[in-house]
Every structure is written in structure tokens, then in C-alpha cells.
Amino acid sequence: MEQIQTLNGVPLKKQIARALFKQKMRALLLIAPLLIFILITFVIPITDMLLRSIDNSIVSETLPQTTASLETWDPKAAQLPDEATYLALYNDLKLAIEQKNHTKLGTRLNYESSGMSSLFRKVGKDVSKMQASVSYKEQFLAADKAWGDLKTWNLLKLYSPEYTTGYFLAALDMKKTPDGIEMLPESDRIYLNLFARTIFMSIVITALCLLLGYPIAWLLANLPMRTSNLLMILVLLPFWTSLLVRTSAWKVLLQQQGVINDILVWLGVITNAGRLELINNQLGTLIAMTHILLPFMILPLYSVMRTIPPSYMRAAKSLGATDWTAFWRVYFPQTIAGIGAGAILTFILAIGYYITPELVGGTQGTFISNRIAYHISSSLNWGMAAALGTILLTLVLVLYWVYDRIVGIDKVKLG
Amino acid sequence: MSQSQGTQPFVLFDNVQKSYDGITLVVKSFNLGIDKGEFITLLGPSGSGKTTCLMMLAGFETATHGDIFLDGRSINNIPPHKRGIGMVFQNYALFPHMTVAENLAFPLEVRGMSKSEREDKVRKALDMVQMGKFGGRRPAQLSGGQQQRIALARALVFEPSLVLMDEPLGALDKQLREHMQFEIKHLHEHLGITVVYVTHDQSEALTMSDRIAVFNDGIVQQLAKPADLYERPSNSFVAQFIGENNKLKGIVKDLKGDTALVEFTNGQQAEALAVNCEGVGKPTLCSIRPERVRIGSQAGMYATEGKVIELIYLGDHIRCRMSVYGDDSFIVKIPNAGDGTMLSVGQTIRVGWDKNDCRALDA
Ligand SMILES: Nc1ncnc2c1ncn2[C@@H]1O[C@H](COP(=O)(O)OP(=O)(O)OP(=O)(O)O)[C@@H](O)[C@H]1O
Ligand SMILES: [Mg+2]
Numbered sequence A: 001m002e003q004i005q006t007l008n009g010v011p012l013k014k015q016i017a018r019a020l021f022k023q024k025m026r027a028l029l030l031i032a033p034l035l036i037f038i039l040i041t042f043v044i045p046i047t048d049m050l051l052r053s054i055d056n057s058i059v060s061e062t063l064p065q066t067t068a069s070l071e072t073w074d075p076k077a078a079q080l081p082d083e084a085t086y087l088a089l090y091n092d093l094k095l096a097i098e099q100k101n102h103t104k105l106g107t108r109l110n111y112e113s114s115g116m117s118s119l120f121r122k123v124g125k126d127v128s129k130m131q132a133s134v135s136y137k138e139q140f141l142a143a144d145k146a147w148g149d150l151k152t153w154n155l156l157k158l159y160s161p162e163y164t165t166g167y168f169l170a171a172l173d174m175k176k177t178p179d180g181i182e183m184l185p186e187s188d189r190i191y192l193n194l195f196a197r198t199i200f201m202s203i204v205i206t207a208l209c210l211l212l213g214y215p216i217a218w219l220l221a222n223l224p225m226r227t228s229n230l231l232m233i234l235v236l237l238p239f240w241t242s243l244l245v246r247t248s249a250w251k252v253l254l255q256q257q258g259v260i261n262d263i264l265v266w267l268g269v270i271t272n273a274g275r276l277e278l279i280n281n282q283l284g285t286l287i288a289m290t291h292i293l294l295p296f297m298i299l300p301l302y303s304v305m306r307t308i309p310p311s312y313m314r315a316a317k318s319l320g321a322t323d324w325t326a327f328w329r330v331y332f333p334q335t336i337a338g339i340g341a342g343a344i345l346t347f348i349l350a351i352g353y354y355i356t357p358e359l360v361g362g363t364q365g366t367f368i369s370n371r372i373a374y375h376i377s378s379s380l381n382w383g384m385a386a387a388l389g390t391i392l393l394t395l396v397l398v399l400y401w402v403y404d405r406i407v408g409i410d411k412v413k414l415g
Numbered sequence B: 001m002s003q004s005q006g007t008q009p010f011v012l013f014d015n016v017q018k019s020y021d022g023i024t025l026v027v028k029s030f031n032l033g034i035d036k037g038e039f040i041t042l043l044g045p046s047g048s049g050k051t052t053c054l055m056m057l058a059g060f061e062t063a064t065h066g067d068i069f070l071d072g073r074s075i076n077n078i079p080p081h082k083r084g085i086g087m088v089f090q091n092y093a094l095f096p097h098m099t100v101a102e103n104l105a106f107p108l109e110v111r112g113m114s115k116s117e118r119e120d121k122v123r124k125a126l127d128m129v130q131m132g133k134f135g136g137r138r139p140a141q142l143s144g145g146q147q148q149r150i151a152l153a154r155a156l157v158f159e160p161s162l163v164l165m166d167e168p169l170g171a172l173d174k175q176l177r178e179h180m181q182f183e184i185k186h187l188h189e190h191l192g193i194t195v196v197y198v199t200h201d202q203s204e205a206l207t208m209s210d211r212i213a214v215f216n217d218g219i220v221q222q223l224a225k226p227a228d229l230y231e232r233p234s235n236s237f238v239a240q241f242i243g244e245n246n247k248l249k250g251i252v253k254d255l256k257g258d259t260a261l262v263e264f265t266n267g268q269q270a271e272a273l274a275v276n277c278e279g280v281g282k283p284t285l286c287s288i289r290p291e292r293v294r295i296g297s298q299a300g301m302y303a304t305e306g307k308v309i310e311l312i313y314l315g316d317h318i319r320c321r322m323s324v325y326g327d328d329s330f331i332v333k334i335p336n337a338g339d340g341t342m343l344s345v346g347q348t349i350r351v352g353w354d355k356n357d358c359r360a361l362d363a
Helices: A012-052 A057-062 A064-070 A083-098 A102-112 A116-129 A136-143 A150-158 A166-171 A191-222 A225-240 A243-254 A259-267 A282-305 A311-318 A323-351 A355-360 A368-377 A382-406 B050-058 B100-109 B115-128 B144-156 B174-191 B202-208 B226-231 B236-241
Strands: A174-177 A180-183 B011-018 B027-034 B039-043 B065-070 B085-088 B162-166 B194-199 B211-216 B219-224 B246-256 B259-264 B269-274 B283-288 B304-313 B317-324 B327-335 B348-352 B359-362
Touching (some): A057 A064, A057 A102, A064 A083, A064 A150, A083 A102, A083 A116, A102 A116, A116 A136, A116 A150, A166 A174, A166 A382, A191 A323, A191 A368, A191 A382, A225 A282, A243 A259, A243 A282, A243 A355, A282 A323, A282 A355, A311 A323, A311 B085, A368 A382, B011 B050, B027 B050, B027 B219, B039 B050, B039 B202, B050 B162, B050 B194, B100 B144, B115 B144, B144 B162, B144 B174, B174 B194, B174 B202, B194 B202, B202 B226, B211 B226, B219 B226, B219 B236, B236 B246, B236 B359, B246 B269, B246 B327, B259 B283, B269 B283, B304 B327, B317 B348
Parallel strands (some): B039 B194, B039 B211, B085 B162, B162 B194, B269 B359
Antiparallel strands (some): A174 A180, B011 B027, B211 B219, B246 B259, B246 B283, B259 B269, B283 B359, B304 B317, B304 B348, B317 B327
């Protein structure tokens, strides 16, 4: 087939591609600031975080001889490594300093133990002054006390292997033994149970939100303007108060000496001794989370319902359908998009929720994210936190995929 | 009407009133009898309560006072889905999540009809509106006119004896509108159904209806056949609302039988057909259709002088605005006879009409 050409002899296809490319570039330029922002503040940190759950390469790459030498060193013996190891360290560092890699290693190890960064920055000068005639061990010890500290060597040994599945195994209540991977004893398992609880409770919370939110959304969409505006303000009210304040309010209401129990006792529904445990357990988390996430269910539902004219229901009834049939066959199917959007939003928010379960969940009502937070801020086991986070993310993606299979993600709409 | 035969009409509004807010009556006193097989149009300006009346008949609004009878039974307490009334909505209200065929099958399904019977009826209904090939489509994949047909087919598929249509052609362009008017009329005659049709387009009402109820202010101003409505409006609202109309203000000087002597604002007097004037000394509004006015030698005996103010050439006729009996907006339609008798602005000419064409109405 003959190629069509433009007037100046360029093939038409090429010309169009060129024009489109310019267009695309211009579009890209427009979103570039946002793209860069997201890349720097979101994509890169998250990827880095996720890699952290397995990555362990920097130590063995920067200090290959040292890590090899440390393999035979037994930290439990509480003895500093032998001269050969210090020699290996000297050789490794000399090379690393030439390539300016030693500070990176310092930064990396500093995440695990503070002081490492300055130690490795300083070592650059120290190593250049060292002489082969004297014991390297003594020279290192003289250069910085830290080189004579067992903790430093423990750290190096701990982070010798390039990759580790340890975090993930631990996150799934498993461990490595000489015979292979096996489950922890029943009594030591925490994470699987926690994952199951997080998912189960998120589903329950989503269902509760849907059950409570659907009628409200319907009212919002169908009441006269003035009334529905007032109702809308009530729905949005929670957004205007701090999350902590609301959660604390639930504490005041639900605790054993709290308002609800007081009223029930006063009414004689329960005895003073039989005060209900409404908080610091799963029930507390369910109540508080449902309340907090309710608007996220109501708003998408409302925006979808608002677009459904009342004439559909009327048409259905005029065609002979009872109120229920008209609702179920005509109204409800048109709100599925809103239910989908609301459910996804609520569920994903719930599954990663942290502050509310922390405050009202006690020990039985906490979520996996509380555990992640614990590892990030208290135990400083970031690899563990990353592994748990990765599993959580994977879970959400899998559920998202299942949801797409069943409902269809294209059906989700916000109005 | 069937009432004269001693039986009740098929649909009867008996002194129906409706108020939404408890302060104003949207429908004040609505009385209307509709015979079986009739095509009745509710015509009126926006906000006059047409939709409200239709909704009361369909059961989506309850009458504040009065009874509505369908086939001799009061239906005030019958829920909409048990009334068996077909309805076509202005925005069609086709269910967007169902295909065209599913939409049509819906009323049959809720009536518990078997699948084969359903399919049969749906196919027939689709063929009836010439949409046989579109059963598998979604409403969103149809043009406005096609959706209109489907809405019509859906309202008819369960064979209701009464079908309500609320401005069903409002969203269509003029040509399609006229075409659909014809089709609806045709279906009405073919199926023998009773139709209550709402529109605020008077030409639509005139072409389609057996009878028209002109609505204003919550009451029926006149209920009559299209021709009667145009030829013999019974009050000034109807005269103004239907077709073009000259209004001459005056005072009744004398009343003899059906003849009223009216004195106009410029002091001249003329006789008119007394249709709806309150009595001697009361103001009146005389209504004359522009095409009934004759000029020049044909003016006849009830003639006066008119001064030509403006001339508009419209091809088949010439519109002439003149000053008659002190009214400067008096319009005369002069047929274009092609004989070259052209008027000129400023000219004074004799203007007259048949006494019966000048109707003295309420002011
Ligand atoms: N649900 C309602 N609540 C309160 N007032 C209403 C309601 N529906 C209609 N009205 C009022 O009742 C009056 C009659 O309304 P209706 O819809 O019957 O008019 P219509 O004759 O159908 O007008 P249109 O030609 O514009 O459709 C209007 O003044 C309207 O404001
Ligand atoms: Mg209306």
C-alpha cells in the first residue's frame, strides 16, 4: 500500500505521531510538578519501605571480607573478633573509602543504631593513618571506642546476609529452623490472628456503615432541600471535629463508669456490678470505627442517589411493582456503584486504621496497623514493620482484585 | 357523554382539591369525566396543576379532598401499583440498568407472567413501536425519539386500559414531535385505550385530542372539543391561551338575549355575542380571531374605521397591526390573494366582522 504523505513529503503517520507526541509532552509537562511531588514524597519512600522488608545487601557489598570473616565469629561468646577480622575490615574500608561508599553504609547502619553514621564518617580519616606494622585491632580500638564495642560487631553480623526472609516469616508467625520453615507454637502466634481480626473487623465495620448509612443517604437525597442540608451538616459534623476528640468522646461514653453504663444502671436495665464492657475490646473498636467511617460510606452513596430521579421508582410502581420490588429491582441496582465506592473507601480506610483501635481497642480490638506503628516507633524493627506493611498492602490489592472480579471496578462511581 | 346514559364515566374526578403546603390550593375544584376510549388532554400554562392531577390519578399524590373514580370504583385508597394505569413520563424513566427488552418485560414479570409469554408480548410491543431490533440495547444507547417509543411500548405492554402521558414529547425536536404525535394518536385508535395526555403545547393538544381540558389557576377553565375550544372559547383565559386573539376592552351598555352592546375605550359602541359577561355596566373583554376580521368592501355592517400601523409580509398572508376601537395592537390576518391589493401604513380602512365572531367575555 502506498504511504500517504503530507504536502511537505513527510509520511502522514509520522507527522501525526509527531503532533501527538508534542501534545503528550505538553500534557506531561502540566502534570509534571504533581508527578515529581508524588514520586518524591510517595512512590520512592514506599518502594524503599517495601524493599526494606527484605533488603540487606549494603553491608555485605561494602564490607565483603569482614562479613565473610564474621561468619565464624560467635556473638554469644561475648569476645571481640580476632585480628583477622580487623584486617578484613581495614581492607574493606580502604576500598570503600576510595569509592566513597563508607558514609552510605554508615547512614544505613545508623537506622539500626545511632552513632554509626558519625563512626563511619570519621573512619575515613582514621584508616588513612593506619600502618601495617601495628595490630589493626589496636589501631581501630585507639581510633574509636566503638570498634571495641560488642554491639557494633553484633550489628555488623546481624546485617551481613544480603537478603532476609526473616521479617516476612516472622510476620506470618513462622520461623526458620535447621529443618526448614515451620510455624511458631500456637501460643506465640500473634500476626496471623491479627491479620484475620483486622480483615474480619474491617468487613464488619464496612457492613455496619452500609447498613446505617444507606437509609441516611437516601434521606439526604430525597428530603426537601432545607431538611437535607441540615442533615448533611450533621453527617459532616464529625469531619469538623478532631479525630482524637471524637475517639476520646467515645471513651467517655462507653467506659464502664461512662455515660451509657451510668444511664443503663440508672434505668435499672443492668446492675451496678454488671456494668457492660463497651470499650477496650472489639466492641469498642467496632462502635467507634463505624462512627468515624460512616461519612465515607454516606457521601458516595448520597452523591449517587442524588442522580437517581424519583420518576424511576414511580415508573416501576406504575408498571405494577410493589414498593419493595420497585426498590429492589429498580432503585437498588442503580445505587450499586455508590455502594461499591463507599464500601471500598470504608474498607480500605478501616483496614489501615491505627489511632482509634489504639485508643479504644484494648488488647483484643487492635489492628495490624497498631503493630506496624509499634515496630516503627517503639521496637524500631523497621524491616518487620515493612514486612507487615507489605503483607497488608498485598492483602488490600488481592481484595481489590476480587472485588473487581465480582462487582467490577468500572462500576464504582462517586456521583 | 355516558353520564346521560345513567352510568358513570370511566374516569371521574369528583370535586378534587389538592394542596401541597396546606396554604395554597394547587388544584381548586377539579371535575372531569373521561369516557372509555377517549383521548383527553390537560392543557395549561406551567404550574397550573396538570402534573399534579395526573399524579393523583396515578396514585403518586393523594387528593386533599374529593374522590377519583376509575371504572366506577373510588381509587383514593388503592396504591399505585394496583391501579393498573400505564404511564409515560416526561424524561421517559427507562431503567438504565436494564436492556430495552428487560424494561418491557418488567411489568409482565411483576405480574408473574411466564417467560415465554413475556418474550412474546415484549416482541409484539417492540414491533408495535417499530423498535423490534433494539431489544438488546440499553436505554442510554438509544436516541431521544427511540427512548420515547420504548417508554410508550413499556406503558402499553401490560395492556392497561388507561394510559397517562405527562408531556411525553417535550424533549423532542419539532419534526420528531409531530411524527410521534401522529404515532401516539394512531396507537390510541388502534388499541382503543383511554389516554390522559398532559401538554402545554396548544397545537399538540388541538391535533391529538378528542377533548381538551384547559387548566389555569387550579381549575378547568373549559372542557371542550378542539374545534369548540378554538371557535367558542367560554372565557377570556381560554380565548387568549388558544390561538391568536384580539382583545377589545369595553363596558357592557345593554344586554338583549345573547347580544351585548359594548362601549369601547374610545367611546364607540358595537354589538357582540354575549358569552360570559356579568351584566350591564360591567367591564368586558371582546375577543375576535385575527382571521375573522374582514376589511374594506367585505367589512359588512358591524364595521368601523381602522388605521394601519404596521404590516408584516408572511407569504401566505399579511399580518396587519392596526388601531381599532382605540386598541393599537389589533391584529388582522389578510389572506394573500395575489390581486395586488396592498395596504399601506397610515392608511385608514373599514374593518368589520360577524357579530358572532366577536365574543364578549369576562374582563
Ligand atoms: N411536590 C410538590 N411540593 C410542593 N409544591 C408542588 C409540588 N409539586 C408541584 N408543586 C406546585 O404545584 C403547582 C402545580 O404543579 P404541577 O407540577 O402540577 O404543574 P404543571 O401544570 O404540571 O406545570 P408544568 O407544565 O410546568 O409541568 C406548582 O405551583 C408547583 O410549584
Ligand atoms: Mg408538569
